[in-house]
Amino acid sequence: MRALRSVLIVEDEEIIRTSLREFLSEEGYDVAVAGTVAAALQVARQRDFHVAICDVQLPDGDGVQLLRRLQQLNPGTSVMIITAYATVENAVEAFKSGAFDYLVKPVIFDDLANKLNRLFQYRELYLENQALRRELGRRDNGDEIIGSSKAIQEVQDAIRKVAVTRANVLLVGESGTGKELFARMIHKWGPRSGERFFAANCATRPTEMLESQLFGAQAGMVAGSPAAQDGLLRLVGEGTVFLDEVSQLPLATQAKLLRAIEYQEALPLGGSEPYKVSARIIAATTRDLQREVADARFDEALFYRLDGVKIRIPPLRERLDDVPELVEFLISKHSRAMGQRVTGATSETIRLLMSAQWKGNIRQLDNALERAVMMCDSPQIRPQDLPADLIGMGQPLPDTDDLRSALRHYERLHIKRVLRQCPDKREAAKRLKLGLSSLYRKIEELGIDLE
Structure with a gap:
């Protein structure tokens, strides 16, 4: 069974938002809605969407700026802009920012349906083309070391x-x-x-x-x-x-x-x-x-x-930056072997895989993705396609633009990893290039559980 195509509607006018949701739901789309930039970002951090339909004027921001933020969270999200004033300048700005297309208020449902169909046809061709390019680029290489960490x-x-x-x-x-x-x-x-x-x-x-x-x-x-x-x-x-x-x-x-x-x-x-x-x-x-x-x-x-x-040879948990490249390579390998048309993984899946502990290292990742390719019924692997015992492993990576929050999260993960490898606090402090008292202070500040 084909996975539902997911759409996020970002529109502050409730009547328009509700009518668009009802129409697209009847058309078979998986629809989520938001009325503000903040609400849209919150929803987009929790899950991935194939398409986002954004109004240009929102109560707490601009739809074109939101477009850029959504594509930072998930580069695979295609964005359509809704505007009440169709001008050449608006269209040029939207396309320059990465919009796939735009709609003019009042939105004509048939027009929306046609543009969404064209968008998804383009997405499928693009993903297939990218997969073929990667495949052709690798066929002559044979065994290769994947990663750039x-x-x-x-x-x-x-x-x-x-x-x-x-x-x-x-x-x-x-x-x-x-x-x-x-x-x-x-x-x-x-x-x-x-x-x-x-x-x-x-x-x-x-x-x-x-x-x-x-x-x-x-x-x-x-x-x-x-x-x-x-x-x-x-x-x-x-x-x-x-x-x-x-x-x-x-x-x-x-x-x-x-x-x-x-x-x-x-x-x-x-x-x-x-x-x-x-x-x-x-x-x-x-x-x-x-x-x-x-x-x-x-x-x-x-x-x-x-x-x-x-x-x-470092374990996978010490080279997590390589996980996206490894995932892409392994999915391509297993898709080819099984004759499947799986072209990649959603950004939500990548974040989950990067948060796992990987005690079995690349062999465990390889096995998990082989099963996922086998079970997947859409072009991209989603979290539910992964082995049940993998979901929930590790601590999710923060999906935030707040640098301090991200650094604290990484600091906590890094100190916990060193303490697991070296339970002796004095030796761990030396490896971290910290004083022993500084290490204890970090443990307390970051709420690190030593059990």
């Missing part, structure tokens, strides 16, 4: 610098942050980009299966595989082997990997002749390898071999 730019700068070398790399970060994608980009930007890239999960069990996958095996050494098997370290040649969750390698396997790195040779299971290893190793872990070494679960020598070039 400072956090992700710093990571990209680091991997570009290390990629041109043949140094082994350790990627650290929470589950779901996309460490394999970053590993692939290091390979792609490296001097052996034309060689193979293979990924292996070090949590694979049993150990014989894992070692045969990495180092190879002679015939009959692995149950269920009577033939000889080449390992990834041989198959990849001078390419790259990505070892995900390297901390979960058994100690004996760690020793074999260390030898492959230090002496550039490996011995297949059951073999007597080693072969030369030329592969670049990129390892990844969600654990603190230094603590694993201290607890005797990880080989110290291997740790120092891998830890020479370490790059931290």
Whole structure:
């Protein structure tokens, strides 16, 4: 079923406002009304509208100025202006400000219906065109790192610098942050980009299966595989082997990997002749390898071999500015895979997604949007299309022009995030570059719950 087309009517004359609402409701539109600029902004902050129909003269402001404010709140809202005096100057000013069309009082319903139909036809063509442009722009890129936040730019700068070398790399970060994608980009930007890239999960069990996958095996050494098997370290040649969750390698396997790195040779299971290893190793872990070494679960020598070039991949909650770009990319990917015509998400949905905690990081966002594309019955994903357990997560971002209010909101979120990561107040104060007493004062001023 197609979602209702939503319209906001902003008109101070009650008779006109009521008659327009009744007519458009009968035409099948989802209609909301407001009589002032302030009321219109309040309604527009609570939900998104496809179209706003605004009178030029309102009791507390100007309809053209309101047009600009509405489009700041949601650039996807198209605006039509109502005026009692149709002049060339009025029309030019309205169009310059971004109005789609204008109506002259008294409003003729048939004229309004025709203009709305034309507007929605234009919107559908525009959204489809934008989606096709994005798709064509991405088809040649394959895997790519999405985002332009400072956090992700710093990571990209680091991997570009290390990629041109043949140094082994350790990627650290929470589950779901996309460490394999970053590993692939290091390979792609490296001097052996034309060689193979293979990924292996070090949590694979049993150990014989894992070692045969990495180092190879002679015939009959692995149950269920009577033939000889080449390992990834041989198959990849001078390419790259990505070892995900390297901390979960058994100690004996760690020793074999260390030898492959230090002496550039490996011995297949059951073999007597080693072969030369030329592969670049990129390892990844969600654990603190230094603590694993201290607890005797990880080989110290291997740790120092891998830890020479370490790059931290930030969790999604530290790069929330990237959420709109990620949402656009993932919706395009899933829409293409499912044959759906979903072109984006409403600004209300984007605000909700930017307020979530994302404990599962990009993987969780990807799963949520895959489901949303599947369930969506309109060109844009709305909050109700998202998984039920996602709605209500986090603290909504403020939709306000008041800079002080926005800064206080961000300050509260930032301090709460640091305190979650570092419960020790003294250490948290150091990270925030605050005195301990200043931190306690901030906690009290901002009403931060420490539970």
